[in-house]
Amino acid sequence: MTxxxxxxxxxxxxPSYYEKLNRDINELNNRLHAFNLLSKIDxxxxxxxxxxxxxxxxxxxxxxxxxxxxxxPFDATVVEKIKQASFSFIGKTSMDEFGFxxxxxxxxxxxxxxxxxxxxxxxxSSGAAVATAILKHHIAIAExxxxxxxxxxxxxxxxxFTPTYGAVSRYGLIDYANSLDKIGVMARNSSDLRxxxxxxRGTDDYDSTCTNRAIENxxxxxLTVIKELVENVDSEILEPFNSLLDTLKGQGYSVEYKSLEIxxxxxxxxxxxxxxxxxxxxxxxxxxxxxHKNMEFTENYNLFFTNSRTAFGTEAKRRVILGTFxxxxxxxxxxxxxxxxxRNTIIAALKETLKDSLIISPTMPVFTPxxxxxxxxxxxxxxxxxxxxxxxxxxxxxxxxFPYTYLNGMxxxxxxxxxxxxxxxxxxxxxxxxxxxxxxxxxxxGAI
Amino acid sequence: MKIGLEIHVALPxxxxxxxxxxxxDNEVPNLNICPICxxxxxxxxxxxxxxxxxxxxxxxxxxxxxxxxxxxVRKIYFYPDLPKSYQITQLYEPSGFxxxxxxxxxTIRIRRIQLEEDPAKILREKNYxxxxxNRSGVPLVEIVTEPDIYSEDEAHEFLYxxxxxxxxxxxxxxxxxxxxxxxxxADERVEVxxxxxxxxxxxAARYEIKRQSLLIEGGRQVLKETRSYDESRKITETSxxxxxxxxxxxxxxxxxxxxxxxxxxxxxxxxxxxxxxxxSVSYGFNLKTLSELIYFDKDSLRLVEYAKNKYDSQSIxxxxxxxxxxxxxxxxxxxxxxxxxxLKRKIDIxxxxxxxxxxxxxxxxxxSSPERIDEIIRxxxxxxxxxxxxYKKDRKVYDFMVGSITKNFGLxxxxxxxxLSIVLKDIIDNN
Numbered sequence: 001m002t003x004x005x006x007x008x009x010x011x012x013x014x015p016s017y018y019e020k021l022n023r024d025i026n027e028l029n030n031r032l033h034a035f036n037l038l039s040k041i042d043x044x045x046x047x048x049x050x051x052x053x054x055x056x057x058x059x060x061x062x063x064x065x066x067x068x069x070x071x072x073p074f075d076a077t078v079v080e081k082i083k084q085a086s087f088s089f090i091g092k093t094s095m096d097e098f099g100f101x102x103x104x105x106x107x108x109x110x111x112x113x114x115x116x117x118x119x120x121x122x123x124x125s126s127g128a129a130v131a132t133a134i135l136k137h138h139i140a141i142a143e144x145x146x147x148x149x150x151x152x153x154x155x156x157x158x159x160x161f162t163p164t165y166g167a168v169s170r171y172g173l174i175d176y177a178n179s180l181d182k183i184g185v186m187a188r189n190s191s192d193l194r195x196x197x198x199x200x201r202g203t204d205d206y207d208s209t210c211t212n213r214a215i216e217n218x219x220x221x222x223l224t225v226i227k228e229l230v231e232n233v234d235s236e237i238l239e240p241f242n243s244l245l246d247t248l249k250g251q252g253y254s255v256e257y258k259s260l261e262i263x264x265x266x267x268x269x270x271x272x273x274x275x276x277x278x279x280x281x282x283x284x285x286x287x288x289x290x291x292h293k294n295m296e297f298t299e300n301y302n303l304f305f306t307n308s309r310t311a312f313g314t315e316a317k318r319r320v321i322l323g324t325f326x327x328x329x330x331x332x333x334x335x336x337x338x339x340x341x342x343r344n345t346i347i348a349a350l351k352e353t354l355k356d357s358l359i360i361s362p363t364m365p366v367f368t369p370x371x372x373x374x375x376x377x378x379x380x381x382x383x384x385x386x387x388x389x390x391x392x393x394x395x396x397x398x399x400x401x402f403p404y405t406y407l408n409g410m411x412x413x414x415x416x417x418x419x420x421x422x423x424x425x426x427x428x429x430x431x432x433x434x435x436x437x438x439x440x441x442x443x444x445x446g447a448i
Numbered sequence: 449m450k451i452g453l454e455i456h457v458a459l460p461x462x463x464x465x466x467x468x469x470x471x472x473d474n475e476v477p478n479l480n481i482c483p484i485c486x487x488x489x490x491x492x493x494x495x496x497x498x499x500x501x502x503x504x505x506x507x508x509x510x511x512x513x514x515x516x517x518x519x520x521v522r523k524i525y526f527y528p529d530l531p532k533s534y535q536i537t538q539l540y541e542p543s544g545f546x547x548x549x550x551x552x553x554x555t556i557r558i559r560r561i562q563l564e565e566d567p568a569k570i571l572r573e574k575n576y577x578x579x580x581x582n583r584s585g586v587p588l589v590e591i592v593t594e595p596d597i598y599s600e601d602e603a604h605e606f607l608y609x610x611x612x613x614x615x616x617x618x619x620x621x622x623x624x625x626x627x628x629x630x631x632x633x634a635d636e637r638v639e640v641x642x643x644x645x646x647x648x649x650x651x652a653a654r655y656e657i658k659r660q661s662l663l664i665e666g667g668r669q670v671l672k673e674t675r676s677y678d679e680s681r682k683i684t685e686t687s688x689x690x691x692x693x694x695x696x697x698x699x700x701x702x703x704x705x706x707x708x709x710x711x712x713x714x715x716x717x718x719x720x721x722x723x724x725x726x727x728s729v730s731y732g733f734n735l736k737t738l739s740e741l742i743y744f745d746k747d748s749l750r751l752v753e754y755a756k757n758k759y760d761s762q763s764i765x766x767x768x769x770x771x772x773x774x775x776x777x778x779x780x781x782x783x784x785x786x787x788x789x790x791l792k793r794k795i796d797i798x799x800x801x802x803x804x805x806x807x808x809x810x811x812x813x814x815x816s817s818p819e820r821i822d823e824i825i826r827x828x829x830x831x832x833x834x835x836x837x838x839y840k841k842d843r844k845v846y847d848f849m850v851g852s853i854t855k856n857f858g859l860x861x862x863x864x865x866x867x868l869s870i871v872l873k874d875i876i877d878n879n
Binding site for chain 2: 053054060062067070072073074076170171172173174175177178179205206207208209276277279280283284286288289290291301302305324327328329332336340
């Protein structure tokens with residue numbers, strides 16, 4: 001964020017700028033529902049935080065009514081780090097309940113796409129993507145479990161960066177599926193992205209899965225397109241994607257095609273593991289220590305807990321039920337353990353491909369859908385929308401969605417994946433791409 | 449009759465298993481708590497390596513096998529004392545498995561040793577219950593035996609051995625121990641859950657033996673059931689628990705990584721039973737007496753190791769028994785030697801003697817009488833007749849003699865100097 005940091009941190013801006021920013025955000029918020037809370041804006045570069053990441057003293061609900069009123073008494077490690085770097089916290093961003101969703105509709109007030117308010121913003125980090133698309137100078141701290149950064153970034157035309165699992169501390173993240181959850185960044189350009197990533201990454205005494213491994217920058221000119229990732233993509237998306245490949249070839253990249261059959265199993269493996277873990281994470285919401293309080297104390301504790309949990313949304317309930325089933329003793333080998341094995345096989349297969357190339361694909365298999373279209377989808381159709389974002393997420397591989405064209409006024413994103421702890425290669429790729437492509441935005445709040 | 453035990457002991461770590469809260473009893477409820485042991489959304493566990501080390505050390509003392517990689521699981525069940533609604537425990541790669549504890553004439557197999565967190569404490573009042581989270585997250589080790597215990601005596605001896613093994617791992621099993629007792633005299637297993645303390649465990653076992661024997665003698669069936677123990681009435685009662693196996697839906701704890709047991713440095717465990725046996729064979733100690741002295745006293749064990757090559761076994765035992773009586777086993781080696789000397793010369797040892805020796809005050813109190821000092825000097829000179837001869841030729845040896853006696857017997861040089869000339873004169877004159 002080199003330029004913008006200097007602009008805000010070292011130059012003495014009059015307070016009126018922040019007042020204007022606050023007013024603008026408020027006004028837009030009424031239409032786009034990107035933020036579910038706004039704090040007083042201080043000085044410093046604005047940053048927003050996805051609602052499932054704890055900010056000391058600020059209500060953090062992870063988009064769920066069951067956590068209404070939960071005010072964490074601590075900052076998530078990433079929030080602590082970014083606050084120390086003199087960024088200014090401006091608010092929590094809306095999301096699908098606990099991250100359960102691809103379109104941002106599994107919550108009270110779904111965020112709308114700033115390019116077309118009849119269309120979804122994508123999920124689950126919907127608010128983060130919208131905020132990035134409307135604010136000129138801003139960093140969004142988002143989180144991805146199975147594609148929650150890539151999907152909304154693609155639909156809202158911003159860069160969505162999901163680091164290697166373990167590169168960024170998860171302490172303070174309200175868990176969806178702990179072995180899959182990754183905190184990442186959304187931004188408008190590579191310099192902001194690099195600046196924010198350098199602040200938030202690194203080992204943490206409060207997260208055992210967070211490592212101090214060095215982040216590499218092994219660049220390559222070889223791109224691999226995997227058949228299983230593109231075969232179910234709508235033709236209206238596939239056409240511009242093929243043009244993108246031609247453009248990249250013109251810039252000196254080579255493109256190879258390859259088939260990885262095992263990737264067909266990534267959706268079931270992902271949903272089994274994520275639901276199994278989610279159903280245990282959601283067990284703690286029993287309605288008497290924080291968030292939603294059940295004040296009916298007349299029944300025995302089993303009934304009390306059952307009644308408390310009616311506050312979950314439909315998708316959360318579905319995942320608790322399915323997740324509890326797949327880890328039950330009689331079927332655990334067939335589902336949970338099998339999924340863990342498949343995950344290992346997929347990781348090995350992808351790493352083999354990533355040895356000397358980057359994997360490139362469209363981010364989403366469909367054109368940004370309208371709210372009315374999404375409502376018609378069955379749960380399984382919904383889950384299949386994650387087909388391309390799941391493999392890197394399931395494998396903990398760093399990946400990034402970046403805007404590369406506009407179709408009927410809507411941005412379209414592509415996803416690029418690299419090997420574990422080679423995250424900088426993605427940022428380097430983006431730096432090169434920015435030389436030939438300038439993203440467009442409908443709003444530029446904060447522009448002076 | 450077959451008895452199997454599941455024993456939970458709290459580990460003596462400074463902090464809790466997954467957070468930095470103090471692991472200590474606190475009279476003020478909910479004082480040692482934080483977002484982690486309260487299970488607040490967003491918090492994550494961080495393993496206390498010392499707890500892992502102790503669990504692996506116990507594993508070794510109980511001759512268990514250990515996995516190269518130790519892992520944790522979530523055990524999911526709903527209960528008000530469980531803040532996350534799951535307990536972090538071990539299942540697939542526990543700290544230890546397939547171990548054994550030796551008792552007289554047989555081996556009690558250990559099925560599993562696992563490290564886990566304690567839930568909060570429930571304080572039940574008449575119309576309501578209170579929760580104290582000070583205990584939430586305290587590290588526990590659960591030791592599960594095979595049903596290899598066939599009598600009350602064996603149960604007693606097993607617990608005695610286990611307590612000693614754990615004592616040498618720094619655990620005071622008498623302080624807090626919880627056990628589940630599985631006991632079957634006939635075909636069906638009866639489980640008595642949540643018994644606190646060794647005494648209650650033995651009482652519960654005795655009650656069940658009697659109850660089940662009476663049923664069998666009366667030609668009635670012993671039912672497979674879960675019972676609880678009532679301390680005040682010393683009886684077990686049926687608890688209204690379902691008998692079906694509970695579904696805990698275990699999954700790996702994804703917030704913790706795997707831990708390599710080889711990375712943990714574990715000293716060779718002290719097994720008092722083996723040591724007592726070896727000492728009795730090699731040095732002629734009375735096995736029973738020695739065992740009683742060292743099973744729960746690492747200081748006594750240290751003194752035995754120190755003294756075994758210097759003194760005869762019976763003298764060591766005699767002195768240790770005196771020290772034990774005065775609760776004074778943690779003395780310095782030098783003091784032990786001084787006491788051994790007193791014992792040899794049949795001088796009474798009192799608690800005061802020991803305390804004064806420990807404080808370096810021996811001269812005035814123990815050897816204050818000139819007769820005693822003369823006695824010591826004479827004994828010394830008898831052993832070192834060459835010194836007397838040297839002295840006859842060269843009076844300069846005098847200072848050296850004073851120094852040797854002072855050092856060897858821990859006396860004050862002024863007193864020795866005064867008495868030595870008199871004793872020497874007496875010896876030389878009388879020869």
